[in-house]
Amino acid sequence: MDRRIVPPSSDAHVSLPMESRSMSGEIHVILGPMFAGKTTALLRRIQIEMNNGRSVAMIKSDKDHRYGLDSVVTHDGVKMPCFAVSELLSFRDKLGAEAYNKLDVIGIDEAQFFEDLYDFCCNAADCDGKTVVVAGLDGDYLRKRFGSVLDVVPLADSVMKLTARCEICDNTMWTEVVDKASRTASTILMSSTGVEPSPTTVTLNMSSAMDKTICSDTLSSQRHTSDVSAYDGRNPEDFQFKPQVGASYSLGLSSLRPMSEIGNNMTMFSGGHSEQVSAGLIKKEHEPSMQSQNQSQGQNLVASENESILSESVPNSAIEGTNLRVYLPAEAASEDGYNWRKYGHKHVKGSEYPRSYYKCTHPTCEMKKQMERSDGLVTGIIYKGHHDHPKPQSSCRLAAGTMLSCHEEEKTDKLSSLMSVEDESTNAPDHTYHQIDPNSITESP
Numbered sequence: 001m002d003r004r005i006v007p008p009s010s011d012a013h014v015s016l017p018m019e020s021r022s023m024s025g026e027i028h029v030i031l032g033p034m035f036a037g038k039t040t041a042l043l044r045r046i047q048i049e050m051n052n053g054r055s056v057a058m059i060k061s062d063k064d065h066r067y068g069l070d071s072v073v074t075h076d077g078v079k080m081p082c083f084a085v086s087e088l089l090s091f092r093d094k095l096g097a098e099a100y101n102k103l104d105v106i107g108i109d110e111a112q113f114f115e116d117l118y119d120f121c122c123n124a125a126d127c128d129g130k131t132v133v134v135a136g137l138d139g140d141y142l143r144k145r146f147g148s149v150l151d152v153v154p155l156a157d158s159v160m161k162l163t164a165r166c167e168i169c170d171n172t173m174w175t176e177v178v179d180k181a182s183r184t185a186s187t188i189l190m191s192s193t194g195v196e197p198s199p200t201t202v203t204l205n206m207s208s209a210m211d212k213t214i215c216s217d218t219l220s221s222q223r224h225t226s227d228v229s230a231y232d233g234r235n236p237e238d239f240q241f242k243p244q245v246g247a248s249y250s251l252g253l254s255s256l257r258p259m260s261e262i263g264n265n266m267t268m269f270s271g272g273h274s275e276q277v278s279a280g281l282i283k284k285e286h287e288p289s290m291q292s293q294n295q296s297q298g299q300n301l302v303a304s305e306n307e308s309i310l311s312e313s314v315p316n317s318a319i320e321g322t323n324l325r326v327y328l329p330a331e332a333a334s335e336d337g338y339n340w341r342k343y344g345h346k347h348v349k350g351s352e353y354p355r356s357y358y359k360c361t362h363p364t365c366e367m368k369k370q371m372e373r374s375d376g377l378v379t380g381i382i383y384k385g386h387h388d389h390p391k392p393q394s395s396c397r398l399a400a401g402t403m404l405s406c407h408e409e410e411k412t413d414k415l416s417s418l419m420s421v422e423d424e425s426t427n428a429p430d431h432t433y434h435q436i437d438p439n440s441i442t443e444s445p
């Protein structure tokens, strides 16, 4: 869509006059309070774009470390590797101009923290022809506008507003926390079992309220001030949200009722059963025969609460014949926190890249990993099964040989790449993507 609206802003220099605009991309905005499902929607959108053969990169603000900096992670543990940056305008340099130029789609999470969001979106969409999908808070815990996401609404081709619901009184709620100073506002309450508090949440010691997502009215009728450890809402650095990524939150998350039930139909990224296949940046090698069903949504400003701009995932058949390449930051390609022993490699039928096979070195663990490489870059990572043990504490790998063998082959570049969907089995929902043919595996020494 051609955005002719140029919001009055001191940053208007990046809104080029129409005649200067060489390309026209798209901007889609997903906004709402915490826990509304924004990141879930973003990841799903990115997956759809990937399925449609588009080259995708994911960025998030490095101000939000709750789940580490290498991935965008939803509150229920779905994740996708990303580039964490402090300024969006640094992304092009970080990625490299050549790779940037090949990008079709850029996803931005925690967008509220980027002061240059408006400039970046204008440049990326209007000048560079990218589709930009922005997810972030529109307001703070006091329901006041927060950060920069609202700035890009005038630019947007679509805006999806998500909300969350109080489980007790069923009211729609915004992200609310106890205000340290006034102790008047309320909270999103985290489970004592599954998830630790975020910077904007508080933990209540009230048994009646445990494991519930509740609104201010409900809370104020139940809580005692002394029960609340509060967050002042000003410094994201204070956030201590450490979920068990991929864990099953039977209690804590059951209290979450995002009003837009977008679902976790993310065959490539869903957590839980097995590790995630993760993607930071995807490049298509051939133009897919089928264009994105989600492009050109028109000026769908403010979708209704339960309406999603995201359509269902494109069936695998839609991408047959394409050769998707998924790139991700090098550290995300090789550093997944576990120790691996390489036990074989082979050339896989239908794939131009050799594939290496790794097994978790933990004595009882059956988790396996497959990696494809091309010219030193990782072009695919596929996990099979799940770890039956916690992540090793130390990032120092005990299995030195494992890392050596990985690194011998993994020339870590700015970009590593992740996944080829040429092999249609890579889209299997349970991550048992590839059948290993033991006969064709060459055991490594």
Ligand SMILES: Nc1ncnc2c1ncn2[C@@H]1O[C@H](COP(=O)(O)OP(=O)(O)O)[C@@H](O)[C@H]1O
Residues within 6 Å of the ligand: 032, 033, 034, 035, 036, 037, 038, 039, 040, 041, 073, 074, 075, 076, 164, 188, 189, 190, 191, 195, 212, 213, 249, 252, 253, 255, 256, 257, 258
């Ligand atoms: N205490 C909680 N309250 C609400 N949702 C929660 C809570 N804990 C976990 N969740 C999960 O978080 C998901 C939304 O996560 P996410 O997409 O990251 O939201 P957002 O990006 O809007 O903060 C919900 O679908 C729910 O499963």
Ligand SMILES: Cc1cn([C@H]2C[C@H](O)[C@@H](COP(=O)(O)O)O2)c(=O)[nH]c1=O
Residues within 6 Å of the ligand: 033, 034, 035, 038, 039, 063, 064, 110, 136, 137, 139, 140, 141, 142, 146, 175, 176, 198, 199, 200, 233, 234, 235, 236, 239
């Ligand atoms: C409401 C509110 C939030 N924040 C911070 C806290 C987190 O880092 C993000 C929100 O992340 P989510 O993915 O939407 O859960 O924003 C803040 O700094 N101040 C606030 O008032």
